Amino acid sequence: xxxxxxxxxxxxxxxxxxxxxxxxxxxxxxxxxxxxxxxxxxxxxxxxxxxxxxxxxxxxxxxxxxxxxxxxxxxxxxxxxxxxxxxxxxxxxxxxxxxxxxxxxxxxxxxxxxxxxxxxxxxxxxxx
Numbered sequence: 001x002x003x004x005x006x007x008x009x010x011x012x013x014x015x016x017x018x019x020x021x022x023x024x025x026x027x028x029x030x031x032x033x034x035x036x037x038x039x040x041x042x043x044x045x046x047x048x049x050x051x052x053x054x055x056x057x058x059x060x061x062x063x064x065x066x067x068x069x070x071x072x073x074x075x076x077x078x079x080x081x082x083x084x085x086x087x088x089x090x091x092x093x094x095x096x097x098x099x100x101x102x103x104x105x106x107x108x109x110x111x112x113x114x115x116x117x118x119x120x121x122x123x124x125x126x127x128x
Contacts, residue, residue, distance in 0.1 A: 017045045
Protein backbone atom coordinates (compact mmCIF):
# COMPACT_ATOMS: atom_id res chain seq x y z
CA UNK A 1 0.00 0.00 0.00
CA UNK A 2 1.42 3.39 -0.97
CA UNK A 3 1.66 6.28 1.48
CA UNK A 4 -1.07 8.17 -0.43
CA UNK A 5 -3.43 5.17 -0.33
CA UNK A 6 -2.60 4.53 3.34
CA UNK A 7 -3.26 8.18 4.23
CA UNK A 8 -6.57 8.13 2.33
CA UNK A 9 -7.66 4.88 3.97
CA UNK A 10 -6.76 6.25 7.42
CA UNK A 11 -8.70 9.45 6.65
CA UNK A 12 -11.72 7.39 5.56
CA UNK A 13 -11.39 5.23 8.66
CA UNK A 14 -11.32 8.29 10.93
CA UNK A 15 -14.38 9.73 9.17
CA UNK A 16 -16.24 6.44 9.64
CA UNK A 17 -15.29 6.32 13.32
CA UNK A 18 -16.42 9.92 13.89
CA UNK A 19 -19.81 8.98 12.49
CA UNK A 20 -20.19 6.50 15.36
CA UNK A 21 -20.03 9.23 18.01
CA UNK A 22 -23.55 10.04 19.14
CA UNK A 23 -22.74 12.81 21.63
CA UNK A 24 -19.65 13.98 23.47
CA UNK A 25 -19.14 12.19 26.77
CA UNK A 26 -19.37 14.27 29.91
CA UNK A 27 -16.60 14.04 32.47
CA UNK A 28 -17.65 12.13 35.57
CA UNK A 29 -15.85 10.91 38.66
CA UNK A 30 -16.97 7.31 38.21
CA UNK A 31 -16.43 5.24 35.09
CA UNK A 32 -19.23 4.85 32.64
CA UNK A 33 -18.85 2.22 29.94
CA UNK A 34 -19.91 2.57 26.36
CA UNK A 35 -20.01 -0.36 23.95
CA UNK A 36 -18.68 0.21 20.43
CA UNK A 37 -21.52 0.10 17.95
CA UNK A 38 -19.18 -1.09 15.19
CA UNK A 39 -16.27 -3.07 16.70
CA UNK A 40 -14.56 -3.62 13.34
CA UNK A 41 -14.11 0.11 12.72
CA UNK A 42 -12.83 0.66 16.27
CA UNK A 43 -10.39 -2.24 15.92
CA UNK A 44 -9.14 -0.87 12.59
CA UNK A 45 -8.81 2.60 14.12
CA UNK A 46 -6.83 1.24 17.08
CA UNK A 47 -4.63 -0.79 14.73
CA UNK A 48 -3.95 2.30 12.59
CA UNK A 49 -3.11 4.28 15.73
CA UNK A 50 -0.72 1.57 16.92
CA UNK A 51 0.96 1.43 13.49
CA UNK A 52 1.54 5.18 13.61
CA UNK A 53 2.89 4.96 17.16
CA UNK A 54 5.22 2.10 16.15
CA UNK A 55 6.60 4.27 13.34
CA UNK A 56 7.06 7.29 15.62
CA UNK A 57 9.10 5.59 18.36
CA UNK A 58 12.18 4.69 16.29
CA UNK A 59 12.05 8.07 14.56
CA UNK A 60 11.98 9.90 17.89
CA UNK A 61 14.94 7.83 19.10
CA UNK A 62 16.91 8.63 15.93
CA UNK A 63 16.03 12.32 16.26
CA UNK A 64 17.28 12.34 19.86
CA UNK A 65 20.55 10.70 18.80
CA UNK A 66 21.04 13.25 16.02
CA UNK A 67 20.21 16.13 18.39
CA UNK A 68 22.78 14.84 20.89
CA UNK A 69 25.46 14.71 18.19
CA UNK A 70 24.65 18.23 17.01
CA UNK A 71 24.72 19.52 20.61
CA UNK A 72 28.10 17.84 21.10
CA UNK A 73 29.37 19.48 17.89
CA UNK A 74 28.27 22.91 19.10
CA UNK A 75 29.75 22.30 22.54
CA UNK A 76 30.15 25.53 24.47
CA UNK A 77 29.60 27.70 21.39
CA UNK A 78 26.20 29.09 20.48
CA UNK A 79 25.85 28.45 16.74
CA UNK A 80 26.79 25.73 14.24
CA UNK A 81 27.41 26.86 10.67
CA UNK A 82 27.89 25.10 7.35
CA UNK A 83 29.70 27.16 4.69
CA UNK A 84 28.94 30.25 6.74
CA UNK A 85 25.21 29.62 6.99
CA UNK A 86 23.70 29.07 10.44
CA UNK A 87 22.15 25.59 10.61
CA UNK A 88 21.66 25.06 14.35
CA UNK A 89 21.98 26.91 17.61
CA UNK A 90 21.64 26.24 21.29
CA UNK A 91 19.51 28.41 23.53
CA UNK A 92 20.60 28.41 27.14
CA UNK A 93 18.76 29.91 30.08
CA UNK A 94 18.25 29.60 33.78
CA UNK A 95 14.90 29.59 35.41
CA UNK A 96 13.53 29.36 38.89
CA UNK A 97 11.10 26.55 39.45
CA UNK A 98 8.66 25.97 42.25
CA UNK A 99 9.59 23.07 44.52
CA UNK A 100 6.12 21.51 44.79
CA UNK A 101 7.30 18.62 46.99
CA UNK A 102 8.60 21.11 49.60
CA UNK A 103 5.34 23.06 49.47
CA UNK A 104 3.20 19.93 49.86
CA UNK A 105 5.30 18.80 52.84
CA UNK A 106 5.29 22.14 54.64
CA UNK A 107 1.89 23.48 53.59
CA UNK A 108 -0.57 20.56 53.53
CA UNK A 109 -3.53 20.92 51.18
CA UNK A 110 -5.97 20.37 54.05
CA UNK A 111 -4.49 23.30 56.01
CA UNK A 112 -3.91 25.66 53.08
CA UNK A 113 -6.59 24.94 50.42
CA UNK A 114 -6.28 28.48 49.01
CA UNK A 115 -2.72 27.69 47.84
CA UNK A 116 -3.87 24.83 45.64
CA UNK A 117 -6.16 24.85 42.64
CA UNK A 118 -8.08 21.83 41.36
CA UNK A 119 -8.30 21.33 37.63
CA UNK A 120 -9.97 18.62 35.62
CA UNK A 121 -7.90 16.91 32.98
CA UNK A 122 -8.37 13.93 30.70
CA UNK A 123 -6.03 11.55 28.95
CA UNK A 124 -6.81 8.80 26.49
CA UNK A 125 -5.53 5.42 27.73
CA UNK A 126 -5.33 2.69 25.10
CA UNK A 127 -5.23 -0.89 26.38
CA UNK A 128 -2.64 -3.00 24.62
